[in-house]
Amino acid sequence: MTAAERPLRRTDIRREREALILQAAEKVFAEAGFGGATMQLIADMAGLPKANLHYYFATKEDLYRQVVRNIFEIWLHAAGSMDEAAGPAEGIGAYIDAKMEISRRHPHGSKVWASEVMHGAPVIQDYLETTLRDWTEGRARVIQRWIDEGRMARVDPRHLLYMLWATTQHYADFGHQIETLNGGKPLSDRQWKDAKDSVKTLILRGIGVI
Amino acid sequence: MTAAERPLRRTDIRREREALILQAAEKVFAEAGFGGATMQLIADMAGLPKANLHYYFATKEDLYRQVVRNIFEIWLHAAGSMDEAAGPAEGIGAYIDAKMEISRRHPHGSKVWASEVMHGAPVIQDYLETTLRDWTEGRARVIQRWIDEGRMARVDPRHLLYMLWATTQHYADFGHQIETLNGGKPLSDRQWKDAKDSVKTLILRGIGVI
DNA sequence: GTCTATATTTCGATAGAC
DNA sequence: GTCTATCGAAATATAGAC
Numbered sequence: 430m431t432a433a434e435r436p437l438r439r440t441d442i443r444r445e446r447e448a449l450i451l452q453a454a455e456k457v458f459a460e461a462g463f464g465g466a467t468m469q470l471i472a473d474m475a476g477l478p479k480a481n482l483h484y485y486f487a488t489k490e491d492l493y494r495q496v497v498r499n500i501f502e503i504w505l506h507a508a509g510s511m512d513e514a515a516g517p518a519e520g521i522g523a524y525i526d527a528k529m530e531i532s533r534r535h536p537h538g539s540k541v542w543a544s545e546v547m548h549g550a551p552v553i554q555d556y557l558e559t560t561l562r563d564w565t566e567g568r569a570r571v572i573q574r575w576i577d578e579g580r581m582a583r584v585d586p587r588h589l590l591y592m593l594w595a596t597t598q599h600y601a602d603f604g605h606q607i608e609t610l611n612g613g614k615p616l617s618d619r620q621w622k623d624a625k626d627s628v629k630t631l632i633l634r635g636i637g638v639i
Numbered sequence: 640m641t642a643a644e645r646p647l648r649r650t651d652i653r654r655e656r657e658a659l660i661l662q663a664a665e666k667v668f669a670e671a672g673f674g675g676a677t678m679q680l681i682a683d684m685a686g687l688p689k690a691n692l693h694y695y696f697a698t699k700e701d702l703y704r705q706v707v708r709n710i711f712e713i714w715l716h717a718a719g720s721m722d723e724a725a726g727p728a729e730g731i732g733a734y735i736d737a738k739m740e741i742s743r744r745h746p747h748g749s750k751v752w753a754s755e756v757m758h759g760a761p762v763i764q765d766y767l768e769t770t771l772r773d774w775t776e777g778r779a780r781v782i783q784r785w786i787d788e789g790r791m792a793r794v795d796p797r798h799l800l801y802m803l804w805a806t807t808q809h810y811a812d813f814g815h816q817i818e819t820l821n822g823g824k825p826l827s828d829r830q831w832k833d834a835k836d837s838v839k840t841l842i843l844r845g846i847g848v849i
Numbered sequence: 850g851t852c853t854a855t856a857t858t859t860c861g862a863t864a865g866a867c
Numbered sequence: 868g869t870c871t872a873t874c875g876a877a878a879t880a881t882a883g884a885c
Contacts, residue, residue: 442868462672462754463672465674465758478871487862489860489862547669548670548671549670550815558819584837584841588833588838591813591817594813595809595813596801603756605756606767606771609771610771623798624798628802631798634845635840635841652850656850678878678879688851690851690880693879697880
């Protein structure tokens with residue numbers, strides 16, 4: 430009996446269902462907001478009865494909290510692309526690439542994150558004050574060192590980081606507006622490459638490394 | 640009898656009450672989202688009984704629609720700062736100044752707009768397809784002309800506009816995150832000036848005019 | 850124009866059979 | 868573990884006295 434044929438164990442079923450629900454929830458929370466989302470909508474999108482959601486996630490808030498945390502993990506993972514670089518051009522360039530790729534692959538997650546922060550971070554505030562604050566201070570120090578070594582222009586590291594976040598996430602959070610201004614069509618592969626190149630060129634020239 | 644002493648006319652009362660309700664609604668919609676906002680919350684913030692809101696605005700959606708349109712008007716008005724400029728440095732610099740000022744003075748409005756677009760622009764889609772599209776095409780042509788005349792670096796005008804919107808609005812939409820990373824304190828006058836200068840320096844150098 | 854009381858709907862959550 | 872039926876709370880909206 431192969432692994433594929435073997436009936437799923439209890440824990441496998443749980444993992445599978447939870448992932449299915451989380452995926453549906455991410456989409457609904459992104460499209461309707463926390464207040465606008467309903468457990469019924471999420472259940473319908475997941476193809477499960479509503480009561481089933483409450484079996485896996487006690488409350489709507491528990492489900493939402495898990496969605497937000499998942500996105501934060503993806504962010505943190507991508508942040509590593511900046512750490513391994515030898516200098517500003519490679520480091521910041523790679524970070525832009527990674528963030529743009531997340532905007533393309535996880536637009537729903539980005540919107541949920543944006544909505545959460547806009548509403549005062551009711552469930553993720555502790556992460557902002559610990560993990561994000563530590564990461565930001567660490568990266569700001571790296572950028573400041575590059576500046577002090579004369580390897581890039583003298584800019585406030587924090588405002589540079591804000592610009593990196595704002596610009597890359599804009600392609601996910603305001604994707605609907607961009608699509609409308611693109612004649613109602615989603616960006617093609619080529620247009621995504623143009624976007625990535627434009628952002629990288631503008632910012633890398635802005636910090637004086639090209 | 641002076642104008643100040645004269646009892647308000649019906650239309651004056653209406654204007655006054657509508658403005659009061661709209662101001663309260665903008666704040667509540669920004670902080671809770673459309674779905675999370677309740678007429679009761681808005682009524683309490685305006686200091687009026689809930690039924691009074693329904694007298695001036697038939698439905699919650701009508702009230703929301705008016706809030707979104709008000710913000711859009713502010714945006715359009717600020718857009719003029721770019722039109723009267725002689726060249727890219729003045730035009731784009733003035734536009735950044737104006738947008739940063741709006742982010743500071745109207746953070747609630749900016750968030751309501753962001754939320755509306757993130758959810759697919761259910762009430763403002765027609766404006767995106769007409770007014771915003773026309774404005775964007777017009778500005779893109781101006782930027783393209785500056786490029787063709789060799790007055791700034793060769794960048795995709797649309798992606799430059801997206802970067803301008805993203806970066807300036809980030810200070811309103813993600814103000815809570817920025818405040819948290821600032822030690823939990825709102826940006827001071829001096830820090831707002833630093834932010835504005837940082838954004839302008841980065842972008843103007845990015846387009847090769849400084 | 851204002852406001853209390855209430856009708857109506859919808860949602861989150863749960864009980865309990867299978 | 869799954870799902871139907873339903874409860875109780877909360878929301879939008881309105882009726883009708885003032």
